[in-house]
Amino acid sequence: DTEVTQTPKHLVMGMTNKKSLKCEQHMGHRAMYWYKQKAKKPPELMFVYSYEKLSINESVPSRFSPECPNSSLLNLHLHALQPEDSALYLCASSQESGGATDTQYFGPGTRLTVL
């Protein structure tokens, strides 16, 4: 089973709202990722968690705050977003084998619109 689930599927929020995106995997993977994808562009890495610890932050603005409560769950807390933050937000996971065989599997994404 290579399923990563994400909720909600769609989210519309105002610039003053606080919301959270959720991601879950039950594949026993130990690395989890947040990506942002704009139309006709490849995914853009935001954060990586490895063994529940933040290992990569790609200089993401502080209005995006990741959280990894346990090895199966990943959240992205959103606050004071801008309209240009509207995008498809993707969660992915991988085994974190530490080698060349580490393969990332993506969830269905959350389509975020900031008004």
Place this chain on the structure above:
Amino acid sequence: QKEVEQNSGPLSVPEGAIASLNCTYSDRGSQSFFWYRQYSGKSPELIMFIYSNGDKEDGRFTAQLNKASQYVSLLIRDSQPSDSATYLCAVLAAGNNRKLIWGLGTSLGVNP
């Protein structure tokens, strides 16, 4: 700067033909290469991965890797209209981080 390049397309092939998608990469130390398919409005779906020089076949899909030429390709045999999508090539950067370097994708259209 590590780069992955793909022809943006669109690539158009008739149903039943072979579609050939190409990707070149700049980091000679790269070890892992992935092809993802993405339908419009959906998330990337893993199609193939390849680590060793040569060919790897899975059903109608064949990935080919040539590390000396820094070139990876994806062949789709007996193309179907349902194969119409954007195909993203991704390369796992050498080193300890888990960062994928992505191409911009090739748009494929299969005409019935």
